[in-house]
Amino acid sequence: MIFTLLSHQWxxxxxxxxxGKSLAMQIFIGFLFLYLLACCLAxxxxxxxxxxxxxxxxxxxxxxxxxxxxxxxxxxxLRFLFQELPVLAVQPYLALNIRRGQLVTFLNVRSLFHFLxxxxxxxxxxxxxxxxxxxxxxxxxxxxxxxILFLTAFDHFGMLYVLRKxxxxxxxxxxxxxxxxxxxxxxxxxxxxxSALSALLFIKMLHVPWLMIVPLVLFLLxxxxxxxxxxxxxxxEELSKKTGKTHSxxxxxxxxxxxxxxxxxxxxxxxxxxxRPRSVAVMSAIFLFYGLIFYRPQYLHPMKTGxxxxxxxxxxxxxxxxxxxxxxxxxxxxxxxLLTSNLPIREYIRExxxxxxxxxxxxxxxxxxxxxxxxxxxxxxxxxxxYNIGVNSILTVWFATFSYKGVDLSKNQAFNYQGGGxxxxxxxxxxxxxxxxxxxxxLMLLGYAWAGIVAVGALGLVGLLSRNWWVDLLTKQFxxxxxxxxxxxxxx
Amino acid sequence: xxxxxxxxxxxxxNVVVDIPSLECQAGELIGLVGNNGAGxxxxxxxxxxxxxxxxxxxLSKQHNVAGTEEWKQYTxxxxxxxxxxxxxxxxxxxxxxxxxxxxxxxxxxxxxxGFEAFFDxxxxxxxxxxxxxxxxxQFKVGIASSLLQKPEVLILDEPFANLDxxxxxxxxxxxxxxxxxxxxxxxxxxxxxxxxTDVCHRILLMEKGRIIKDIDTTxxxxxxxxxYFSV
Numbered sequence: 001m002i003f004t005l006l007s008h009q010w011x012x013x014x015x016x017x018x019x020g021k022s023l024a025m026q027i028f029i030g031f032l033f034l035y036l037l038a039c040c041l042a043x044x045x046x047x048x049x050x051x052x053x054x055x056x057x058x059x060x061x062x063x064x065x066x067x068x069x070x071x072x073x074x075x076x077x078l079r080f081l082f083q084e085l086p087v088l089a090v091q092p093y094l095a096l097n098i099r100r101g102q103l104v105t106f107l108n109v110r111s112l113f114h115f116l117x118x119x120x121x122x123x124x125x126x127x128x129x130x131x132x133x134x135x136x137x138x139x140x141x142x143x144x145x146x147x148i149l150f151l152t153a154f155d156h157f158g159m160l161y162v163l164r165k166x167x168x169x170x171x172x173x174x175x176x177x178x179x180x181x182x183x184x185x186x187x188x189x190x191x192x193x194x195s196a197l198s199a200l201l202f203i204k205m206l207h208v209p210w211l212m213i214v215p216l217v218l219f220l221l222x223x224x225x226x227x228x229x230x231x232x233x234x235x236x237e238e239l240s241k242k243t244g245k246t247h248s249x250x251x252x253x254x255x256x257x258x259x260x261x262x263x264x265x266x267x268x269x270x271x272x273x274x275x276r277p278r279s280v281a282v283m284s285a286i287f288l289f290y291g292l293i294f295y296r297p298q299y300l301h302p303m304k305t306g307x308x309x310x311x312x313x314x315x316x317x318x319x320x321x322x323x324x325x326x327x328x329x330x331x332x333x334x335x336x337x338l339l340t341s342n343l344p345i346r347e348y349i350r351e352x353x354x355x356x357x358x359x360x361x362x363x364x365x366x367x368x369x370x371x372x373x374x375x376x377x378x379x380x381x382x383x384x385x386x387y388n389i390g391v392n393s394i395l396t397v398w399f400a401t402f403s404y405k406g407v408d409l410s411k412n413q414a415f416n417y418q419g420g421g422x423x424x425x426x427x428x429x430x431x432x433x434x435x436x437x438x439x440x441x442x443l444m445l446l447g448y449a450w451a452g453i454v455a456v457g458a459l460g461l462v463g464l465l466s467r468n469w470w471v472d473l474l475t476k477q478f479x480x481x482x483x484x485x486x487x488x489x490x491x492x
Numbered sequence: 493x494x495x496x497x498x499x500x501x502x503x504x505x506n507v508v509v510d511i512p513s514l515e516c517q518a519g520e521l522i523g524l525v526g527n528n529g530a531g532x533x534x535x536x537x538x539x540x541x542x543x544x545x546x547x548x549x550x551l552s553k554q555h556n557v558a559g560t561e562e563w564k565q566y567t568x569x570x571x572x573x574x575x576x577x578x579x580x581x582x583x584x585x586x587x588x589x590x591x592x593x594x595x596x597x598x599x600x601x602x603x604x605x606g607f608e609a610f611f612d613x614x615x616x617x618x619x620x621x622x623x624x625x626x627x628x629x630q631f632k633v634g635i636a637s638s639l640l641q642k643p644e645v646l647i648l649d650e651p652f653a654n655l656d657x658x659x660x661x662x663x664x665x666x667x668x669x670x671x672x673x674x675x676x677x678x679x680x681x682x683x684x685x686x687x688x689t690d691v692c693h694r695i696l697l698m699e700k701g702r703i704i705k706d707i708d709t710t711x712x713x714x715x716x717x718x719x720y721f722s723v
Contacts, residue, residue, distance in 0.1 A: 247581075247619065248581045248583045248584050249584070255591075259591070259592075262588060262591045262592075266577070266580075266588065269579060269580060269584070270579055273579040273621065274579055331577075333573075333574060333577075333578055334574060334575065334576060334577040334578065335574065336540075336542055336571065336572075336574040336575050337574060337575030337576060337577065338577075339541075339542065340540045340542065340564065340567070340568075340569050340575065341564065341589065341592055342564045342565050342592045342593055342641070343564070343592055344561055345561070409579070479559075483542075483543060483544040486542050486543070487543070489574075490574065
């Protein structure tokens with residue numbers, strides 16, 4: 001029975017909106033999956049050699065073990081943001097003659113099909129085979145590999161439970177974030193070293209393979225806890241929706257600024273009240289910390305302007321590019337109504353560009369803090385910011401007029417192939433990001449790196465100053481595509 | 493008010509709408525009946541420039557609907573939930589529509605007061621987003637928002653289908669009053685022959701995309717329609 005239910009899920013994936021209407025699309029998606037997994041696999045294999053090169057003097061395995069706990073900590077945070085119980089998957093079966101236990105098992109198994117569960121498989125296991133087996137022998141390696149799996153499963157089911165409780169009681173939410181912050185702080189300020197603890201635990205396990213019982217027990221506890229909880233609470237409305245009244249929100253200042261303000265308020269509500277746009281916005285905010293990784297001496301002192309330009313573009317423009325890709329599709333549910341109402345298309349497009357300007361400007365002001373590291377970062381980010389609001393905002397709206405698939409606002413983004421989905425999104429982002437380098441690279445190679453930066457910024461400025469002309473162009477383009485877009489969005 | 497000239501629309505070689513000529517005067521209350529797939533909703537979509545006609549044109553006050561936007565200022569429609577903004581609360585939605593028509597919040601509030609009986613307490617101040625309302629309530633929000641715009645042309649697709657009986661009667665009365673007072677042109681489609689013959693002055697019977705009967709409503713019209721649809 002459970003296999004039947006799982007096969008239904010398989011069918012629903014391949015028959016979903018935007019996935020594989022044509023065989024070519026299906027093959028493409030299949031390849032994409034395989035490619036990404038191959039990347040993880042390669043990463044896993046390479047990790048061993050990579051670590052050896054980085055820290056030649058120390059024992060690779062020890063360092064590797066030190067990283068494991070870090071990975072699981074990040075894993076927990078990612079799960080907190082992206083994981084959910086696929087409750088709706090079980091809805092059609094609740095009233096049928098299927099035993100409750102089977103449904104619960106189905107839900108649990110179904111929830112395991114998440115990319116966060118695949119990653120450790122391809123990241124860690126190759127290393128085990130490549131490096132650990134020769135040193136510690138098969139038994140230890142097997143125990144190690146299995147314990148990674150069990151820990152992943154423990155994370156998975158444990159997190160499901162925490163998320164469920166967090167829905168009902170926000171104290172769990174606070175508690176969880178607090179705990180993470182505490183541990184992160186302890187580690188950052190070197191008060192407590194997680195890498196040492198991690199190394200200790202896992203090396204011990206390699207010597208005493210039977211210690212793998214510990215992760216196994218943890219996993220079983222989490223699984224059966226989750227199972228018992230679901231058994232008692234198998235009501236779709238309790239498991240899926242957040243309870244609580246919503247209040248009409250007033251953005252008084254915005255809404256008094258005429259039509260633009262009113263439309264901006266509408267977009268803000270869209271982002272705040274719907275899961276998918278919200279996660280795009282959150283993602284863009286998280287990547288503001290990208291600078292911490294890249295604004296380091298190795299990139300700053302020889303002033304690798306190219307890389308810094310990329311980082312600047314990425315941070316100030318991620319929202320523009322990721323959100324802008326679906327500029328119209330976000331409102332696909334109400335598109336008929338919007339186009340019938342007394343809303344001039346030109347103003348609508350103007351407002352979208354305004355939204356991107358606002359987002360990029362906020363990002364720009366926030367990342368200006370990086371100027372404290374090295375003042376030369378500021379002009380680079382400035383040029384990137386100008387480019388993003390002058391050129392990229394227009395480019396993304398242009399591309400958006402070719403997007404005919406609606407977006408389901410309530411589904412989450414990771415590996416959801418609606419409207420193109422995670423992987424194609426990534427490719428598109430990269431392509432748009434690399435466009436300014438067509439201008440920058442030649443100048444840099446000739447030795448005029450800073451001139452390249454100025455050129456990129458100037459492009460942005462030109463785009464900004466000639467905005468009205470571009471708005472007219474985009475409006476015309478929109479009219480050309482209008483019926484196709486409407487038809488595409490109407491398909492449910 | 494509205495003129496249809498030689499409109500033709502097909503999907504995949506199936507003719508969905510084929511109307512050589514049709515005239516609607518200001519203040520007419522027109523009902524559209526027909527079996528499923530007769531082309532009523534597609535015709536409405538053509539009227540609202542949501543679908544591109546293969547041939548022909550639709551004129552609203554002598555201007556082509558496709559390619560101009562002035563008609564949006566005096567036309568209001570509610571066809572399905574795709575016309576609502578489902579992540580707003582009803583109040584926010586009403587204020588937004590009001591803003592598009594230069595109505596202040598106070599104007600909107602005043603208008604909504606007249607709808608208290610229609611809403612029956614489950615829409616305003618409900619603490620719910622539109623997507624969490626029941627289907628019938630969503631319909632009420634849609635109908636109310638189109639009437640809020642005080643349009644000269646109103647288009648409703650099967651408004652009686654999702655409403656409870658008392659709301660249906662209220663809607664019938666509202667449509668009759670508005671049409672008489674404000675000279676509003678109304679196009680309504682419905683499967684409910686009783687209401688349609690009660691409300692509308694003129695009934696268009698569509699079959700497979702064509703208008704096969706164009707009747708001015710009389711006491712006999714209900715029988716005539718029932719005879720057509722009887723099995």
